[in-house]
Amino acid sequence: SIRGRNWHLPASTVKLDEKYVALNGFKLLRDEQSLTLDGILSDKFSDTLNVQMQNFDLSLLDLLMSEPLGISGTMTGNGRAFGLLGDKYGLLPSLDGKDIRIDDEQFGDFSIRSRWNDEQQRFNLSVKNSLGNTSPLDIRGHYYPSTKKLDAELDFDKFKIDFIEPLADGLISDVHGAVSGGIALEGPTDELKISSEKCRFDDFAFKLDFTQVPYTLNGPFSVSEKGVIFNDIDIADSFGGHGTVNGGVSYDH
Numbered sequence: 001s002i003r004g005r006n007w008h009l010p011a012s013t014v015k016l017d018e019k020y021v022a023l024n025g026f027k028l029l030r031d032e033q034s035l036t037l038d039g040i041l042s043d044k045f046s047d048t049l050n051v052q053m054q055n056f057d058l059s060l061l062d063l064l065m066s067e068p069l070g071i072s073g074t075m076t077g078n079g080r081a082f083g084l085l086g087d088k089y090g091l092l093p094s095l096d097g098k099d100i101r102i103d104d105e106q107f108g109d110f111s112i113r114s115r116w117n118d119e120q121q122r123f124n125l126s127v128k129n130s131l132g133n134t135s136p137l138d139i140r141g142h143y144y145p146s147t148k149k150l151d152a153e154l155d156f157d158k159f160k161i162d163f164i165e166p167l168a169d170g171l172i173s174d175v176h177g178a179v180s181g182g183i184a185l186e187g188p189t190d191e192l193k194i195s196s197e198k199c200r201f202d203d204f205a206f207k208l209d210f211t212q213v214p215y216t217l218n219g220p221f222s223v224s225e226k227g228v229i230f231n232d233i234d235i236a237d238s239f240g241g242h243g244t245v246n247g248g249v250s251y252d253h
Contacts, residue, residue, distance in 0.1 A: 005030060019043065020085075033057055033074070043086025045145065052078045053095065067166040073100035077112075082145075090123055090145050092116060102163040107131065121146060129159070136160065136178075141185070150192065154183045158202050170209060177204035177216075183223060194225040201233065214238045217245070226250055 013024040020042035028035040034054040040047040055074045062068035079093035097110035108131030115124045122144045129137035136159040141152025158178040165175040181199030185192050204217040219233035227250035235243050 020047065023049070030057075039080075041081070041084055043083055045083040045086070045088050045090070047083060049081040049084070050078070051081065058097070058100070067169065069163055069166055070103035071101070072104075074098050079114075087148070088145050090116075090143070092123070103165065105160055105162045107160060107163075108136070117142075120144075125152065134158070148189050149187060150185055150189055151187075152185045154185070156180050156182070156199075161204065172206040173209055174207040174214065175205070177206075178202040179204070192225060194223055196221075196223045199223060219245075 008029040010027050012026040015022040020040055022040050023037045026037040032055050035056050036052040039049040041049045053075045055076055058071050058073045058075055061071050075095055075097050077095035081091050083089040092114045093112050095112040100107045100110055108129060111128045113126040117124055122142045125141045125143060127139035136157050138155040143150050156179050158180050160178050162175050180202060182197040184195045187193045199222060200220045201217045207214045216236045217233050220231045222229045227248050229248040230245045233245040235245050
């Protein structure tokens with residue numbers, strides 16, 4: 001059983017080697033849920049792993065994470081993965097996520113697509129998020145495996161950022177709120193250039209763990225590969241006090 005639930009594992013063939021994993025007819029079944037894996041997982045771009053999902057329970061992903069995010073929802077579709085264990089890799093997903101939640105916060109439905117463009121030797125990427133009548137997240141881009149170059153545009157419309165709390169453990173907690181605006185990524189994945197347009201925090205609330213004081217941020221910011229810049233952001237504490245934040249936080253991505 002996994003997390004107290006019984007799953008059916010039909011007979012299949014799995015071969016483990018130092019350089020690859022070969023799976024033939026590997027299936028994980030429970031009621032109307034299924035996960036099927038076929039193919040080879042290796043560092044060779046010519047090796048393909050085929051994945052099929054039907055109403056697959058995404059909460060199982062937490063078992064693979066060092067910092068569980070409290071993910072729930074289901075995923076249906078298929079995909080192919082190339083050379084995932086190597087430096088040159090690629091993904092061709094056609095997946096639809098339904099009723100996705102992170103830490104019990106509703107994120108809605110997701111459509112994840114990738115297509116190979118043989119003429120340009122690149123993957124065309126697309127991620128679309130819908131929540132009711134809104135589209136909080138829209139990602140479009142291209143990935144060139146031969147040069148490891150990525151160019152992508154991310155558009156946010158009050159996209160909830162509650163999920164960052166486990167990633168900032170020890171710094172901030174009780175995270176709520178959203179972000180809007182656009183972010184562009186361009187260049188090799190290990191030297192990405194990052195730019196932004198009309199980004200802002202919408203009621204970004206958090207508690208600073210060091211002081212145990214809650215704050216709420218509203219207003220514009222910009223982001224680059226060097227850090228985040230705050231532009232006259234309004235900051236409010238739990239006592240009704242207000243102030244303005246200018247400056248930034250630098251980092252190495």
